[in-house]
Amino acid sequence: MSQLFSYFQQNKFCVLVEYLSSFNEVFPVKTVFAGYPAMMTLADRVHSDHDMAPLDASRQYPDAVEKVLHFAGKGRDIQDLEYFLQQAKAADIQNLLLLTGDKLKEHHKGNDSAERSRYLESVNAVMAAKESGGFCIGVAFNPFKYAEAERDAQYLKLHKKIKAGADFIVTQLGYDIEALKQAQAFLKRHHYTQNILACVMPLSLARANFMLKHKVAGIVITPHMLKVLAEEKQAGLSERVYLRCALQILICQHLGFAGVDLSACHKPEEQMLLESYIEEYRHLDLHALEALWTSLWQIKTGKELMPEPADFSRPPSSGQIMKYHQLHVMHDAFFDSKIAKGVGRFIFNSPFWERRAAAKTLLKTEHISKHSIVGCESCGQCRLGDTLYICPETCPKGLANGPCGGTSLDRCEFGDRECIHSVKARLAKAVEQTEILKDKLIATVPIEVRGTSSWKNWYLTSEA
Numbered sequence: 001m002s003q004l005f006s007y008f009q010q011n012k013f014c015v016l017v018e019y020l021s022s023f024n025e026v027f028p029v030k031t032v033f034a035g036y037p038a039m040m041t042l043a044d045r046v047h048s049d050h051d052m053a054p055l056d057a058s059r060q061y062p063d064a065v066e067k068v069l070h071f072a073g074k075g076r077d078i079q080d081l082e083y084f085l086q087q088a089k090a091a092d093i094q095n096l097l098l099l100t101g102d103k104l105k106e107h108h109k110g111n112d113s114a115e116r117s118r119y120l121e122s123v124n125a126v127m128a129a130k131e132s133g134g135f136c137i138g139v140a141f142n143p144f145k146y147a148e149a150e151r152d153a154q155y156l157k158l159h160k161k162i163k164a165g166a167d168f169i170v171t172q173l174g175y176d177i178e179a180l181k182q183a184q185a186f187l188k189r190h191h192y193t194q195n196i197l198a199c200v201m202p203l204s205l206a207r208a209n210f211m212l213k214h215k216v217a218g219i220v221i222t223p224h225m226l227k228v229l230a231e232e233k234q235a236g237l238s239e240r241v242y243l244r245c246a247l248q249i250l251i252c253q254h255l256g257f258a259g260v261d262l263s264a265c266h267k268p269e270e271q272m273l274l275e276s277y278i279e280e281y282r283h284l285d286l287h288a289l290e291a292l293w294t295s296l297w298q299i300k301t302g303k304e305l306m307p308e309p310a311d312f313s314r315p316p317s318s319g320q321i322m323k324y325h326q327l328h329v330m331h332d333a334f335f336d337s338k339i340a341k342g343v344g345r346f347i348f349n350s351p352f353w354e355r356r357a358a359a360k361t362l363l364k365t366e367h368i369s370k371h372s373i374v375g376c377e378s379c380g381q382c383r384l385g386d387t388l389y390i391c392p393e394t395c396p397k398g399l400a401n402g403p404c405g406g407t408s409l410d411r412c413e414f415g416d417r418e419c420i421h422s423v424k425a426r427l428a429k430a431v432e433q434t435e436i437l438k439d440k441l442i443a444t445v446p447i448e449v450r451g452t453s454s455w456k457n458w459y460l461t462s463e464a
């Protein structure tokens with residue numbers, strides 16, 4: 001059993017201190033941080049797509065230090081993960097944080113499906129790691145979503161991550177305590193026993209500006225926050241950055257979080273400052289800590305740490321609903337009924353379809369008939385029946401199980417479209433199909449299946 005898992009079992013609040021594999025120096029690693037058990041996490045390709053692999057970076061640190069390694073699915077396939085799992089086992093790494101990851105810096109849109117950058121979804125990564133066995137598996141979750149559909153989509157996917165086998169959850173970096181409380185309430189409401197840790201970071205004005213300038217995915221920095229940080233800097237009160245971080249850690253502990261993931265605080269002098277504030281304020285109760293937090297952030301309405309508009313919802317259009325119903329009827333008739341499956345299996349069992357020309361014509365016919373309707377990219381493993389007939393390939397990351405954490409008020413991280421998972425979540429509510437978005441774990445598409453006919457594959461593999 002990993003040390004991290006045993007801390008969870010003993011209800012010991014712990015601190016995961018995040019290190020980047022792009023650091024060109026090795027920092028001392030603490031095993032106790034402000035009295036809490038501490039361990040290191042190594043993030044995957046944060047600065048560039050070519051950062052050293054976390055597993056290689058971990059070898060620079062003593063074996064005795066407990067480690068949590070990140071594996072981001074960006075630019076990765078299931079085989080990459082399987083290789084990573086083997087290597088991690090050989091290196092006696094027991095704790096993993098499996099995430100889809102943000103947009104690759106060198107993302108290729110590709111002219112066809114084969115050239116496009118691929119992202120291995122966290123849900124599929126968790127399924128594979130669980131099957132492999134022996135790991136304490138963490139997943140990322142972003143509770144800082146302020147449009148109804150994107151928030152619903154996040155929570156629907158969290159159900160799937162838990163069902164796939166997640167042992168613990170680490171939130172996105174964020175400063176809205178109410179959103180953190182909602183995440184915890186969600187776990188309680190659904191009787192999930194997974195431990196949740198909050199990602200925290202001493203937020204300076206420079207860091208806030210950097211995150212805004214570089215549009216760091218899924219992180220909310222509001223104009224009000226910038227104003228407060230700028231005023232503090234001007235008044236020579238920059239150390240409040242660490243006080244605020246200490247308060248957030250103590251608040252999380254009082255709220256019952258299992259710990260925090262401490263980001264951007266790896267230098268000994270930064271850690272000392274943060275620890276000193278934790279020691280100074282740890283005698284306060286939750287009420288007093290929250291009052292101080294509210295006053296430091298100059299919160300008056302409660303909306304200051306949320307983006308504008310703070311909350312809105314909009315129903316799916318009648319066209320979207322009608323399209324769903326039409327495609328549902330067609331799918332049932334041509335793909336799901338016993339007769340359709342029997343006829344399809346009979347037709348595609350013929351060796352005729354092994355011929356190159358026949359396979360090519362079939363693929364072309366499928367693509368022409370589906371591309372204009374749903375944006376089909378001939379993935380070879382049609383998942384429309386599990387995605388409310390919204391093709392997962394129309395997500396730039398090709399995610400089928402739900403959104404990544406990078407949306408902003410329903411907009412895709414890529415910025416060029418509405419997030420298809422928000423569209424799906426909204427539609428699911430209207431047609432009363434949210435269960436499927438919560439329960440159905442959609443398998444990843446093997447590389448060798450891409451560019452083959454999903455019709456043929458469907459009939460030959462589906463059960464009668």
Ligand code: SF4
Binds near residue numbers: 380393
């Ligand atoms: S999921 Fe279906 S519609 Fe989408 S690319 Fe794959 S085969 Fe085409």
